[in-house]
Structures are given as C-alpha cells and as structure tokens.
Amino acid sequence: LDDDIAAVWEAVINGNAEWLANRVLTFNLTKESVLHEIEKTPRTRKEKAFQTILKNRTFHGGILAKGSGLLKYGENGKGIRSRWYPETLAKRFLNLNHFAGRIDFRCDDGLKVLREFATNPDAVYFIDPPYTAGGKKAGKRLYKHYNLDHERLFTTCESLKGDFLMTYDNAEEVKRMARNHGFQMRSIPMTNTHHATMEELVVGKDLSWMDEFPAVHEP
Ligand SMILES: C[S@@+](CC[C@H](N)C(=O)[O-])C[C@H]1O[C@@H](n2cnc3c(N)ncnc32)[C@H](O)[C@@H]1O
Structure with missing residues (x-):
C-alpha cells in the first residue's frame, strides 16, 4: 500500500x-x-x-x-x-x-489480492502484516499504513485453498485469533532493529515441518 x-x-x-x-x-x-x-x-x-x-x-x-x-x-x-x-x-x-x-507487483490492498487467488490450489502466500493486533502500537509507529482488520485477515486466510505463512508479533490477541480459526503457530527468534532477540509468531495451516529447527517451539 x-x-x-x-x-x-x-x-x-x-x-x-x-x-x-x-x-x-x-x-x-x-x-x-x-x-x-x-x-x-x-x-x-x-x-x-x-x-x-x-x-x-x-x-x-x-x-x-x-x-x-x-x-x-x-x-x-x-x-x-x-x-x-x-x-x-x-x-x-x-x-x-x-x-x-x-514479478507481478501491485500497490494494492493485500486482502483483495488474497481473495483473488483464494480458489487457486497452486497459489502460496507469505503474509507479513503490520503489527497492530492486540493494541500493540509498533505497527503504528513503523508504517504509514498500519490500520488493518486482523480478524478479517484471519477469516480470509481460512478461505485460501493454497498454503500460507504469516508472521506476527507474539501477542495474546494474535494467538487467540489463530486458535479460533484453527491454525497452528510457532515461536521463532528474530533480531529487531536494536539487535535484541525477540520472539516472533509464525501462523499457518500445518507447521509441523518447522519442528526440526531447534530454535522453534510452540507458544
Ligand atoms: C511488517 S511490514 C512488511 C515488511 C516487509 N515484509 C519487509 O520485509 O520489508 C507491513 C506492511 O504492510 C503494509 N500494509 C498494511 N496494510 C496493508 C494492506 N491492507 N494491504 C497491503 N499492504 C498493507 C504496510 O504499509 C507495511 O509496509
């Protein structure tokens, strides 16, 4: 956007x-x-x-x-x-x-693009939304476009035939939505701009393939 x-x-x-x-x-x-x-x-x-x-x-x-x-x-x-x-x-x-x-680049609403490809079983998605779920303010400080209906994003993900991988910050609100929509999640370490290690959340349909990596665990 x-x-x-x-x-x-x-x-x-x-x-x-x-x-x-x-x-x-x-x-x-x-x-x-x-x-x-x-x-x-x-x-x-x-x-x-x-x-x-x-x-x-x-x-x-x-x-x-x-x-x-x-x-x-x-x-x-x-x-x-x-x-x-x-x-x-x-x-x-x-x-x-x-x-x-x-590359087919579009300056558009990601939710719209997800819906466009939803019925295509060969489409896969990496989704990296602004971190504003659960009242977290980081996304607001970091991005011009931080307003996102996270609940709607999760609902749209449920309609995707293809696989998706979504990264979020490790917030209770996000975990609740992931559970409610029947998705799996894993915590992974990431380094932020201040070189501190933080936990980030990965959300997807089936993330069992991630368990072979030692730094990954279920939140
Ligand atoms: C966490 S950042 C993505 C960072 C990117 N993956 C990278 O590595 O540089 C989230 C981005 O989502 C964009 N965004 C917010 N709402 C959007 C929407 N509805 N559709 C598409 N992009 C959106 C914001 O402008 C912001 O740049």
Missing part, C-alpha cells in the same frame, strides 16, 4: 534497477546531500524510488512513517552513513533485475 515503497518496486519492474544501482553508487552521502535530495519534489517514479532508499537507509530504524528522523549517531558513531552500504544495495538491485520479469 505504501506509495514510497511501491515506487522502488515499480522502478525495478520497469527496467530502472540499473539506474537505481548507479544512483546509489555515485551518490556522495552527507547530511546536507540527503536533506537536499529528500526535500526535492520527485519528477519521476525512479527519483521517488531513490528518495525512498535514501530515507530507509538514513532514518532511525529505516522507518519511513511520519515522526521518523535522520540518524544522528547511527551505528558505531558513524552517524548518517552507518547504514549506507552502496555496493550491497547496488548488487541487490542488479540481482533483482535478473528476474524482474517474473
């Missing part, structure tokens, strides 16, 4: 991955150059894509939502450049370019 993020994917799909990679590689990143760049009104989608990448790499925690700000000290006191890895970013864009033709 997020138009800033959509601009990045559209740039990749529309053949501008190399342009983006080049832009990243040749950009001389300073606080002044970042401010100058993100204050511009983008004239093209690919320029908007570059602005999104810049913001994601220089704002606290990569957060694009309102209220976020530029890194002051960054990681290891490296300030605004602490998460700017131009070679790695460029390589990712060039790698994506190889299979851009196989």
Whole structure:
C-alpha cells in the first residue's frame, strides 16, 4: 500500500534497477546531500524510488512513517552513513533485475489480492502484516499504513485453498485469533532493529515441518 515503497518496486519492474544501482553508487552521502535530495519534489517514479532508499537507509530504524528522523549517531558513531552500504544495495538491485520479469507487483490492498487467488490450489502466500493486533502500537509507529482488520485477515486466510505463512508479533490477541480459526503457530527468534532477540509468531495451516529447527517451539 505504501506509495514510497511501491515506487522502488515499480522502478525495478520497469527496467530502472540499473539506474537505481548507479544512483546509489555515485551518490556522495552527507547530511546536507540527503536533506537536499529528500526535500526535492520527485519528477519521476525512479527519483521517488531513490528518495525512498535514501530515507530507509538514513532514518532511525529505516522507518519511513511520519515522526521518523535522520540518524544522528547511527551505528558505531558513524552517524548518517552507518547504514549506507552502496555496493550491497547496488548488487541487490542488479540481482533483482535478473528476474524482474517474473514479478507481478501491485500497490494494492493485500486482502483483495488474497481473495483473488483464494480458489487457486497452486497459489502460496507469505503474509507479513503490520503489527497492530492486540493494541500493540509498533505497527503504528513503523508504517504509514498500519490500520488493518486482523480478524478479517484471519477469516480470509481460512478461505485460501493454497498454503500460507504469516508472521506476527507474539501477542495474546494474535494467538487467540489463530486458535479460533484453527491454525497452528510457532515461536521463532528474530533480531529487531536494536539487535535484541525477540520472539516472533509464525501462523499457518500445518507447521509441523518447522519442528526440526531447534530454535522453534510452540507458544
Ligand atoms: C511488517 S511490514 C512488511 C515488511 C516487509 N515484509 C519487509 O520485509 O520489508 C507491513 C506492511 O504492510 C503494509 N500494509 C498494511 N496494510 C496493508 C494492506 N491492507 N494491504 C497491503 N499492504 C498493507 C504496510 O504499509 C507495511 O509496509
């Protein structure tokens, strides 16, 4: 749904991955150059894509939502450049370019897309909704589009012929919904932006295949 993020994917799909990679590689990143760049009104989608990448790499925690700000000290006191890895970013864009033709990107409501493919037994889904269930506020702070009817998402998942995997934060409300809809769940460790290990919840139809991994357990 997020138009800033959509601009990045559209740039990749529309053949501008190399342009983006080049832009990243040749950009001389300073606080002044970042401010100058993100204050511009983008004239093209690919320029908007570059602005999104810049913001994601220089704002606290990569957060694009309102209220976020530029890194002051960054990681290891490296300030605004602490998460700017131009070679790695460029390589990712060039790698994506190889299979851009196989991606059908849509800036749309995910629930609508789920319903569109619901009767297709060959469709599989990875769903990573904003974490706002159970009154948790992280999703609100992190994403521009954080409003989601979680109960409706679970109901829609029940109607899917194909398999799905959904990640959530480990909240009572989420576990209750998973149980009510007859889904399985597992806790897995994940590292957050502050490098702390937290438990994340995976929800699906049959997750027994996950039990061979030692870090996985039932919540
Ligand atoms: C947890 S984030 C996904 C992060 C992503 N998987 C990644 O690794 O970068 C949740 C995203 O869902 C988007 N979103 C919220 N409601 C949506 C909806 N109804 N349809 C599609 N996307 C939605 C938000 O804009 C947010 O970017």
